[in-house]
Amino acid sequence: MQAVFRVMNCFIVILLCFCPLGEQLGTTPNIRDIVIGRCYDYMTLNPGTRYDCKDIWWHFETMILRQPSCNVTVEDYHKMFHLMTQNWPCDTSLLWSKTRALVHSYAAVLPHLWTLEDTLVGYMFNDLMWCRQHEDTDFDFGACPEWSSCQNHPVYSLWLLASQNFAEMACGNVTVLLNGSIGVAFNRTSMFGSVELDSLSPQRVHYVNIHVVASLMGPQIESCSQGSVVELIQILQTRGFRWTCTDNDQMLMMLQCIQSQDSCRVTKLKSTLFTHLN
Ligand SMILES: *[C@@H]1O[C@H](CO)[C@@H](O)[C@H](O)[C@H]1NC(C)=O
Ligand SMILES: *[C@@H]1O[C@H](CO)[C@@H](O)[C@H](O)[C@H]1NC(C)=O
Ligand SMILES: *[C@@H]1O[C@H](CO)[C@@H](O)[C@H](O)[C@H]1NC(C)=O
Ligand SMILES: *[C@@H]1O[C@H](CO)[C@@H](O)[C@H](O)[C@H]1NC(C)=O
Numbered sequence: 001m002q003a004v005f006r007v008m009n010c011f012i013v014i015l016l017c018f019c020p021l022g023e024q025l026g027t028t029p030n031i032r033d034i035v036i037g038r039c040y041d042y043m044t045l046n047p048g049t050r051y052d053c054k055d056i057w058w059h060f061e062t063m064i065l066r067q068p069s070c071n072v073t074v075e076d077y078h079k080m081f082h083l084m085t086q087n088w089p090c091d092t093s094l095l096w097s098k099t100r101a102l103v104h105s106y107a108a109v110l111p112h113l114w115t116l117e118d119t120l121v122g123y124m125f126n127d128l129m130w131c132r133q134h135e136d137t138d139f140d141f142g143a144c145p146e147w148s149s150c151q152n153h154p155v156y157s158l159w160l161l162a163s164q165n166f167a168e169m170a171c172g173n174v175t176v177l178l179n180g181s182i183g184v185a186f187n188r189t190s191m192f193g194s195v196e197l198d199s200l201s202p203q204r205v206h207y208v209n210i211h212v213v214a215s216l217m218g219p220q221i222e223s224c225s226q227g228s229v230v231e232l233i234q235i236l237q238t239r240g241f242r243w244t245c246t247d248n249d250q251m252l253m254m255l256q257c258i259q260s261q262d263s264c265r266v267t268k269l270k271s272t273l274f275t276h277l278n
Contacts, residue, residue, distance in 0.1 A: 027139040028128045032057060038124045049086065051120065056083050064154055065138065069131040069145055072154035074161045081161060084120045090172025090206075097192040098179040099213060105255050106177065113175060121162045130154055163191050167199035173207045174200065178222070178229065180214035180247065185222035186232040197232075202240040210245040213252045216260055223247045 028034065039053035059080040064072065094113040096103040107113045116122040131144035131154055147153045176192070178185040187193050200208070212229055214220040222229055224245035236243045 025129055026141045026143045027130045029141060031128060031130055031139065032061070034128065035060070035124050039120070042120050042123050049120075051084060056080060056124075059083060064130060065132055067132070068134075069140070069154055070150040071152055072157050073152045074157050074164075077158055077161050081121065081165065086120055088114055088119075088169065092172075093166070093170035093174045094177065095167065095170075095174060095192055095196050096177040097187065097190050098182055098185070099177040101259070102213065102252065102255060103177050105259065106252060109251070109255065116162060116166045119162070119166060121158070122166075125158060125162075128155075159191070160195060163195045164199045167196040168201065170200055171204040171206075173209055174205050176208060176210045177252075178210065178212045178232075180212040180220055180222045181218065183221060184228045185212060186228040188231075193232075197235065200241070205241060208236055208241050208243045210243060211249045211252060212245065212247050213256075214248055216253065216256045220248075 036053045036057050039051055039056060043049050043051060043053075063076050063080065067076075089112075092112055092114045094103065094107055094115050096115070103115060104117070107115050107118070117126050129144055131140050132138070133140040144155075145153065147156050150156070210224070210229065210232070212223055221227065224230075224233070224247050229245065233243060233245060
């Protein structure tokens with residue numbers, strides 16, 4: 001338990017904001033230095049990896065500043081992603097939806113698990129904003145358009161391609177973390193439900209291990225046997241995946257206990273494992 005506390009204390013949660021961003025938020029100040037710095041940082045943290053950080057930035061900047069902000073497609077990022085290719089071992093991919101509060105502490109206590117933010121592209125662009133000025137060829141540090149008002153938002157397109165790549169690369173066991181305390185735990189139009197799920201390959205993936213986690217104080221709205229998670233399981237089964245589904249996995253409930261200041265009711269929430277072997 002003490003080890004868990006230590007990891008938690010040292011761990012800085014990096015938030016990846018998939019929420020709609022207000023008009024007032026412009027390109028992140030010093031974005032060039034941040035992106036290039038994080039790239040070097042990534043190579044230091046992952047010995048043996050080699051990337052041309054300045055070349056990656058040059059491709060990024062040139063492409064973004066070439067065209068209007070709402071016209072940056074997934075295809076526009078292909079060249080840059082080509083400079084950032086990486087392989088990671090099987091049994092490591094951790095996908096999640098609406099469980100941001102928990103996912104990074106889970107990955108911290110199970111360090112073999114990788115989230116999108118542990119990949120080079122995720123690490124470099126996490127929590128950043130960028131767009132071009134309307135009529136000019138410089139970044140707009142004053143304001144960027146909202147995702148919803150944009151056909152092809154430069155930030156959205158990058159995360160779309162990054163999520164797709166991340167799921168396509170997944171092999172062996174894949175872990176999925178869903179939120180059992182919201183109305184729709186599995187949302188077919190979320191990044192997980194639309195992009196990542198469709199990009200998983202039944203040939204490469206051995207098991208999809210789903211964890212539905214309710215907040216400590218509840219409510220328990222969704223679970224492995226009711227609501228939208230059943231729909232997810234049906235999709236997996238139709239596509240020929242093997243799967244397991246666990247409600248309120250004990251380690252995940254314990255992590256929530258550690259995070260919260262309130263007293264814990266872990267033992268009162270039922271923990272159940274469902275399995276299906278194809
Ligand atoms: C938007 O992108 C498309 C395809 O790359 C291009 O044909 C079109 O001219 C662009 N529109 C503007 C306004 O730049
Ligand atoms: C589930 O969603 C609720 C509401 O958005 C949030 O407060 C809670 O932290 C989420 N639970 C987890 C485990 O992320
Ligand atoms: C993969 O998942 C299955 C089902 O949960 C489990 O039995 C197996 O041990 C896992 N394998 C690895 C390598 O984690
Ligand atoms: C599902 O996700 C989409 C995209 O994030 C969102 O607009 C929609 O409100 C969500 N639906 C529900 C029922 O939460």
